Amino acid sequence: MANETVMKKPDIRHANPLAQTLLNKLDYDQLTNCMRCGFCLPACPTFRETGLEPESPRGRIALMKAVADGVMDPDQVFQDQMNHCLGCRACEPACPADVKYGQLIEQARDAIEDHAEHGLPVRGLRRVMFNGVFPNRGKLKLLGGAMSFYQKSGLRKFARGTGLMKMFPKHLQEMEAILPDASSKGVVERLGTFYPAKGEAIARVALFRGCIMDVMFAGTNVNTVKLLSEAGFDVVIPETQGCCGALHAHSGEMDGARELARTNVRVFKEAGVDYIASNAGGCGALLVEYDHLLGEDVDSDVREAAQWFAKRVKDVSQLVVEKGRIPAFAELAAEGGQGTVTYQDSCHLRNVMKGSSAPRQLMRSVEGVSYVEMKEADRCCGSAGIYNVTQPEMAGQLLEHKMEHACQTGASYMLTSNPGCLLQMKHGIEKHKPPFRMEAMHIVDYLYERILPSKN
Numbered sequence: 001m002a003n004e005t006v007m008k009k010p011d012i013r014h015a016n017p018l019a020q021t022l023l024n025k026l027d028y029d030q031l032t033n034c035m036r037c038g039f040c041l042p043a044c045p046t047f048r049e050t051g052l053e054p055e056s057p058r059g060r061i062a063l064m065k066a067v068a069d070g071v072m073d074p075d076q077v078f079q080d081q082m083n084h085c086l087g088c089r090a091c092e093p094a095c096p097a098d099v100k101y102g103q104l105i106e107q108a109r110d111a112i113e114d115h116a117e118h119g120l121p122v123r124g125l126r127r128v129m130f131n132g133v134f135p136n137r138g139k140l141k142l143l144g145g146a147m148s149f150y151q152k153s154g155l156r157k158f159a160r161g162t163g164l165m166k167m168f169p170k171h172l173q174e175m176e177a178i179l180p181d182a183s184s185k186g187v188v189e190r191l192g193t194f195y196p197a198k199g200e201a202i203a204r205v206a207l208f209r210g211c212i213m214d215v216m217f218a219g220t221n222v223n224t225v226k227l228l229s230e231a232g233f234d235v236v237i238p239e240t241q242g243c244c245g246a247l248h249a250h251s252g253e254m255d256g257a258r259e260l261a262r263t264n265v266r267v268f269k270e271a272g273v274d275y276i277a278s279n280a281g282g283c284g285a286l287l288v289e290y291d292h293l294l295g296e297d298v299d300s301d302v303r304e305a306a307q308w309f310a311k312r313v314k315d316v317s318q319l320v321v322e323k324g325r326i327p328a329f330a331e332l333a334a335e336g337g338q339g340t341v342t343y344q345d346s347c348h349l350r351n352v353m354k355g356s357s358a359p360r361q362l363m364r365s366v367e368g369v370s371y372v373e374m375k376e377a378d379r380c381c382g383s384a385g386i387y388n389v390t391q392p393e394m395a396g397q398l399l400e401h402k403m404e405h406a407c408q409t410g411a412s413y414m415l416t417s418n419p420g421c422l423l424q425m426k427h428g429i430e431k432h433k434p435p436f437r438m439e440a441m442h443i444v445d446y447l448y449e450r451i452l453p454s455k456n
Contacts, residue, residue, distance in 0.1 A: 012070045021111040023068045026104065031065045033099045034058060040091035040101075045380045046084060049397055054081050057091040057101050064108055074112070082108045084394065086387055087250055088347035088380040089285075102352070103292065106249050113252025130253050134211050134243040135260060144215035147182035171392035178426040179216065186214035187221035188237050195225045195235040198454065202232040202324060203274040208264075208313075210283050211243040217419050223448040224279045224316050230451055231324030235277075238267045244283040249293070250385050261290050262297070265305040268312075275323065276313045279444055281346025281418035282385060284353050287313040315349055315417060316444060317358035328452040331368035341366075341446070342374045342411035344402070344425055346418035350378055359417055359443050366450055375405040383424035395424075403428040410436065415443045 009028040014020040040057040041047050047056035054063060060081055066072045082105065089102045118126065133139045150156055159165050165173050187209050205228055209221050225235045241264055245257030264287075268276055278284035286293070287310070294306035320326060331339045341363055350356040356378070363371045381402045382388055382395035406414055406428070414425050425440040 010069055012068075014070060016073050018074045018111065018115040019067050019070070021114050022064065022074060022108060025107045025111045026064055026068055027100070027107065028068065030100050030104050031061060031068065033097050034061045034065075035097050036062075037096065039094045039096060043090040043094040045086055045088060045090070045382075045398055046394060049394065055084065057085075057095075057099075060085060060108075061099070061101070061104065064104060079112050082112060084391060086347075086380050086382070086384040086394075088384060089351040090347060090378070090380065093351055106252075106254065109250070109252040110254040111252075116252070126251075126253075130248055130251070130256055134247065135256070137242070140211055140215055141184040141186070144182045144186075145184035147179075147215070148184060151179075151181055169392070171396070172389065174427060174431060175389070175423070178423060178430050182216055183218050184215075186218045187225060188239055190218065190222050191225055191237070193237050193239055195229050195237075197232050197234045198230050199232060199325075201234045203234070204272070205233040205235050205275045205277050205319065206268055206271050206273040207235055207237045208244065208276055208278045208283060208287060209237060209241065210280055213280050213283070213419055217422075217442065220279060220419075220442045220445055224277065224444050227327075227444055227448045227451070228277060228316065228319065228324070230327045230448075231320045233275075233277075233319070233324060236271055236273060238271045241267050244286050245293075246282050246286040247385055249286060257286070258293055258297075261286075261293050261306065262302055265290060265294070265302065265309040268309055269305045274312065275319055276309065277316050277319055278313060278353075279316045279417070279442070280420075281315065281349030281353065281355075282420055284313060284315055284355075285348030285351075288353055313353075315353055315355040315358065317362055317417065318353075318355045321358040321361050326362070326365060327447075329362075329366040329447060329450045330452050331366060331450060339366075339368065339413065340370045340372055340409070340411045341413040341415055342372050342406065342409040343377055343443070344374065344381055344406075344414060344416040344421055345378045346416060346421050347378075347380050347384070349417050355417075359415070362443070362447060363415065366447070372409040372411055374409050374411075376401070377405075381421050381424045381428075383418075383420035385420060388420075388424060388427075399424060399428050399431075403432045403434075406438070407432070407434045412437055412439065413446060414438055414440045415446055416440070417443050 036058055044056050053059040063078055067074045085105050091101050214221055228235050242260050245260035248257040290306040291310040294302055297303050345356055382398035388395035416422050422440055422442055429438050429440055
């Protein structure tokens with residue numbers, strides 16, 4: 001057996017408190033695993049846009065190590081670079097050393113957040129959302145109800161007509177314009193907590209319904225359950241499940257992410273399921289890494305449950321293709337069987353869950369449809385959680401490229417597997433107005449609408 005060299009963290013007591021926190025939280029072995037080979041550079045969207053070394057995974061790792069080694073202080077420029085990363089993790093499949101860059105960037109942001117000096121409005125908003133709304137299903141329902149009232153009561157029309165929306169930055173105005181109709185009634189309120197398989201059951205699957213997903217895209221959750229049923233799965237929806245914690249993790253709120261993960265592994269373990277289905281790539285990428293997230297939990301039962309959980313998480317397309325009975329699909333008669341579709345990869349589904357092939361297989365199985373592969377479909381669209389809100393300039397640049405490639409396909413439907421990507425593509429279509437009809441849809445909604453009646 002070859003000798004393994006384990007790099008020890010330098011024995012440094014930093015004068016800068018943030019530098020010391022970074023040293024304590026960063027996985028030093030991962031920092032030293034980076035060989036500086038540069039394979040990550042062409043995979044990184046921010047490096048491709050700027051050509052700047054600090055905007056690359058290699059550059060950001062070098063900055064982290066320089067701080068940990070006491071060579072530089074984590075000044076504002078350093079912090080800005082950490083926050084400028086999309087977290088798309090396209091660098092990881094390209095890395096020959098298997099550096100866990102996604103874990104490093106989350107550790108860095110966690111340390112930065114420990115010392116962040118937000119203004120009162122930002123502190124209040126973060127506390128309300130991360131501690132109050134996302135973890136609490138009751139408050140999420142209230143949020144959904146309030147948004148639904150705003151959208152349907154005439155308030156939205158009033159806000160737009162009177163120019164009140166102009167008080168917000170332009171990119172927020174544009175995002176508000178393409179938000180789907182919200183609802184206080186999620187998938188459990190619409191279908192209950194159990195939905196049987198069509199025909200003989202292959203396995204028992206639990207749906208991870210998400211938080212924002214079940215408020216803004218509850219219809220997609222419903223269609224996910226019905227699609228899984230058509231594919232031969234008994235579907236349960238554990239009512240006491242919570243938010244996955246991805247937005248917490250990406251925003252430096254790691255303790256909150258771990259607390260949510262503990263709740264979820266307990267609830268789903270008690271449900272006694274064979275698989276856990278995700279229909280949001282951003283959620284799924286954290287769910288499959290619950291074993292890492294809770295890997296140092298003091299409770300061994302929690303660690304074991306996290307391992308059990310992570311092994312069972314699959315994207316809905318993966319489940320249907322790999323474990324289920326693929327239904328027969330056909331293009332809608334009203335469209336004359338002439339539909340053309342293309343696909344925008346969810347970065348986290350592709351790079352973390354390794355699920356890029358199953359959605360394409362399902363799209364190609366739709367009778368009467370021509371599937372056109374989009375150039376650089378694997379490149380981030382700029383959504384990246386809330387990146388398009390916090391970093392609108394870079395997100396906008398990435399969206400420009402994406403829409404250029406999308407228009408070249410001539411597709412009637414732009415499909416994706418993640419709600420953030422879906423909103424970003426809706427935004428792109430609305431902003432760039434392709435010279436032909438193009439609609440952005442979640443792949444589950446597209447497929448469910450095209451299921452042919454069973455011959456049995």
